[in-house]
Amino acid sequence: MKQQRNNLDNVDKLLYEYFEKNKDIPQETAKVISRAPYKRKIKYNISKVAVLILTLSILTTGVVFAKEITNFFRNLFGLDSIGINNDSIVNAIENKDYIQNVDMNYIRLNDKFSIKVDYLMLDDINLYAVFNVYSEEYINPNYRISIPDLKIIGNDDIIYDASSGMNYSIYTTTGWHKITQEEKESKRELLFLMSDGLPNMKKLQFQFSKIILYDDTSAYKEQIEINCNEEKNIKIDIIDKFIDRERLIFDISKASDMYDINKFISTDTGTYIVLETISPEINLDLIYNDNLYQADKRLLALEGDKYIFILQYNLGKDDINNDTLQIKDSMGNSLKPY
Secondary structure, eight states: OGGGSOOOOHHHHHHHHHHHHOSOOOHHHHHHHHTSOTTSOOOOOHHHHHHHHHHHTTSTTHHHHHHHHHHHHHHHHOOGGGTOOOHHHHHHHHHSOOOEEOOOOOEEOSSSEEEEEEEEEEOSSEEEEEEEEEESSOOOTTEEEEOTTOEEEETTEEEEETTTOOOTTSOEEEEEEEOOOOSTTEEEEEEEEEESOOOOOSEEEEEEEEEEEEETTOTTSOOEEEEEEEEEEEEEEOOHHHHSOOOEEOOOOOOBTTEEEEEEEEETTEEEEEEEESOTTOOEEEEETTEEEOOEEEEEEEETTEEEEEEEESOOGGGOOTTSOEEEETTSOEEOOO
16 A cells, blocks of 8 residues: 555655756765665764755755755744744744654545644744645645644643533633645645643644544635544653753743733743733833844733733744843833843
8 A cells, every 4th residue: 555655764765866866975875875775764864864864065066956855944934934933933943853754654544535744843932843645545735734632642631622622720722824746645734833831741642533634725626524433532642852841941020010020031942921900002022142033923821801822933042152141011111131
């Protein structure tokens, strides 16, 4: 069956194709490639791939190839096409290998469809997962993936439940991003989730009983409803990088009766503020080394007359020395974190 074909990672495949087509390859590099042909499944992780990419950087054609790698990750994880600036997350994935290549086989949904997770990204604020639906037949490239009863469970706690609309102890906001279709028999889509604070998790589960494929270009196109023969449970062991993740946590004095800063944190994927306010127009800018960083702002929850927002800034923890870091709010107040 096609779904049992070589499960080589797409980035590895891109590397192999590049090496096969280029003649100007160092002899020692060519030997390494020749010892690991497509015929044999290679369990590369992203960090190993990065070593090969580094080798390419010494070649005259390395810049062109690096653009292919960049385009690959931006096609999967970039959200600019739907108006969300997540450059700091994509940069962490590209430059710091901040990604987990999930090594799993397809899980059978019914007699025609199967599913798996290809990639996972996890930090204190964000959870990204690339779902891959496979069919024995052609899938229209306009189809999108929807999982209406999706539950996300970390360790033994429910983080997100699409069917109930409840946030439980964690405030979350989620969305789906369409990924350009690469193969006729499969469809991939990115689930992205932001929160006010994800716990350290060693295991992650995605539970569901139904998948819907729908055409986002036509409201009249018949959707495909995939009812599973039983509830499906995709279980993923989290890599150490995501468990022992590093972050900078800042404290800040109360500045105004109009808002509170519940969390101010900087990670590999960016800097984040959880803002609680009675005025949704309130915004916060970061000033660092005389540079202004504006936030991508998303609503997490509404409790009574209080709005809870997550603010994301394209400034990673390795870029920050809080001696010069300050916050300026939309009322003109300046705040100094400590």
